[in-house]
Amino acid sequence: MVKEEGFVKQITPKSEDFSRWYVELIRRAELADYAPLKGMMVIRPYGYSIWENIQRLLDQRIKASGHQNAYFPLFIPESFLKKETEHLQGFSPEVAWVTQGGQEELEERLAVRPTSEAIIGYMYSKWIRSWRDLPVLINQWANIVRWEKVTRPFLRTTEFLWQEGHTAHETREEAEEETRLILEMYREFVETELAIPVIAGRKTEREKFAGAMETYSIEGLMSDGRALQMGTSHNLGQHFSRVFNIRFEDRQQQLQYVWQTSWGVSTRLVGALVMTHGDDSGLKFPPQVAPIQVVIVPISLGNWKEKVLPQAQKISSLLREQEMRVYLDAREEFTPGWKFSEWEMRGVPLRLEIGPRDVQNNQVVLVRRDNREKITVPLSEVVAKVHQVLTEIQKNLFHLAGQFQQENTCQTEDYQEFKEIIETKRGFLKAYWCGQTTCEEKIKEETQATIRVIPFGQPEGVATHKCLRCGAKAQWLVYFAKAY
Template sequence: MAKIAKRSEDYSQWYLDIVMRAEMADYAPVRGCMVIRPWGYAIWERMQRALDDMFKATGHQNVYFPLLIPQSFLEKEAEHIEGFALECVTVTRVGKEPLEEPLVLRPTSETIVWAMYKKWIQSWRDLPLLYNQWANVVRWEMRPRLFLRTTEFLWQEGHTAHATAEEAIEEAERILEVYRTFAQEWMAMPVLSGRKTDAERFAGAETTYAIEGLMQDGKALQAGTSHYLGQNFAKAFDVQFQNRDGDLQYVYATSWGVSTRLVGALVMSHSDDDGLVLPPKLAPIHVVIVPILKAEADNAAILAAAHRAAESFAEAVEVKVDDRDNVSPGWKFNEWELKGVPVRIEIGPKDLAKGQVVVVRRDTGRKTPIAQEEATARVQAILEEMQGSLFAKAKERLDANCRNADSYDQFKHTIEEVGGFVFAPWCGRPECEAQVSDETKATIRCLPDEAEACPACMVCGNGPARRVPFARAY
């Protein structure tokens, strides 16, 4: 079977090869759409579970809103419709009859959510409303890419309503922190986080916060966003409540989401030329046991030992015995490496004789013989160690790819020749931001809270300026 493309030679093809060959997803018959296959979906399910627990732990409840949104709803918030108009897919007909009003396949649900919030919110006692939904959305993007940007994608979208701006901002920032924690502790993906510039802000938001990861090719990837919506949607949908003093006030809002794009981010964060590398906390299978069968050996005893080992692991981790007899051990090694299973255990006649198993780590490829009775404990320790070391390695790469530039020439050179995040002084004017983006295709990824003060903008030379991270992004 053909090898996957080399990461260093054709990054884009390498990414596609891993997604396809690890059987995470496949192209569907409709442009830009994909089928998420069991291995990809199992990873998404693991992400969902972890995130859902975090949302519940911060007081949110799950709901479900419909897929179809009356077109007029989208049009109620001017900036919102302007932002989404070009990518909305609209249903206009039932059978052969045209619909009274066209229905949009939700590109995001703020409008229909707020149409309903109007019914449910009258008093300060009804607030806050902390809802989340797991759903699919449709955006007819110009350039699809498996997991990273598909026409239809899965995500969660939180929609919350609050009595005060302070409380809503606090919520948006709390969720940003949830995302940051999830990215780092579960995906082992270090991120930059902060506010977006006005140019990069979500259509209809006052403030957008985001986490930004750095892929192995030096491009940034927006991995999650949390928006403070102010009273924009409350005003568009006339959602008012009576406060403690009996005054009518518009409600303050947030919305926030992460999507199946995270699966793509995961692939791009840790994988290598042998395929996917999964952080143990998100791996659908932690340990695969490959029995090594031989014509001259007692295969029944080897298989029994493999299943016994699996039982001893079963309580602690997800384990699978690959006892297929139609493919060779070498084939299995390659396949499970391609799929990113963190630990492989080989049990053959030699091991049986020595009372040991051979343990192989996916990230380092190191093979270690371990006594049978110690295997469970040692493997658990290895999994924990691997989770940490994947993060450490990714963090090291991120840090190594955060560079400063002080002049615009130096900036251009670094963006062009080196990539990564380039921290450079910016005065805050949209004109300078746009010029950089036009000339270098690099954008300001976020405005970190602790951004260093600088005397002059690298573009216009005016002060005061702050040092902010630019990058080319997916």
């Protein structure tokens, strides 16, 4: 174990200033850089690679559950957006408009999609005629524009990348089932691949998606004690089908409006990875989504190019044959020590060192990013061992994040104590709530904490408790937190 200090220079320690640490790290690790436009960023190759891994792993799940990918237009005519007033009102402050094409003023303004319910709803009304056409299970990978006032790299940018699923069903029950199934898919995905434990549940009326009947979400707890919404799944009911006239003839030959859902996760997940796992030395990526899973650093001593490098290259190909993402850092202009620090900062889960001594002894040295443990491994066992250690790191990161979440989740029935905890420790706060929006809003005003989620699996006897703020009969046990 080596002291953290001195490993990474020029990055503000996480404990000292979390926000600075976050933005400095993202730029130094080359995940992203600011574009010369307000609130816009460039996702650089190293950062985009994470998104590609997220896409690949999530896309597999989306397709395995019967959905297909498609692509809808970037622009939405204003009249389409206006049809659903609740939806429009929810988004209007953050819609970007196109008013001119070439030299000509457009007759109708075009919205740059803030989400695609409207245009997809319109298309569905053309495609759906009979119950035999249902369900429609479509997903699109796309970019979205929301004119946000306050932006932060990955967490909230004016343009971002996401996946949005839009489905249409015969019955309310089927739509509800889809909504819940997708939320569960998100939970499993985020916990398995990103190693981030989340709380799944239902959103309150106030936090619901504009135009939705129900919104479900998964919420993670970042290591500064603030909550981050990491994925949402909406049961849209018949709101949009009534507005866009998406009707079908049911099994009893009756005309019905379809029941719809929509759901998405975004490039925000990359920010969640940074904030959940990173430390003072830099990033710490779970192997499943790490751009580079193993970095091989040959120790450049003496005639290392003849003795050490070939061995390193051989190991590199062996690991690549196993579909591992490997980078052999044979650059001569940097010393091994420099490379160690650099790759730690950039979050590579496992480093493989090989020097003259190791070649002599037919071995390599593995060093874990998560706990800095050094493991000497005989050459013959390298592939198996690397595989095993990567699996352990993935598990360990999830375990550590889970521990953090537990340690930072409190429950209280005392409003004064609630305020203190939110003020000092932050984290998740479980508390009873009467179900009234007015109470929810007052708590937000007074403490800045919002109800992140009404978790599934409510405990017995909630009604015997009192609302945290008003003292009325409790309806739910909910998770409060300061949120991003």
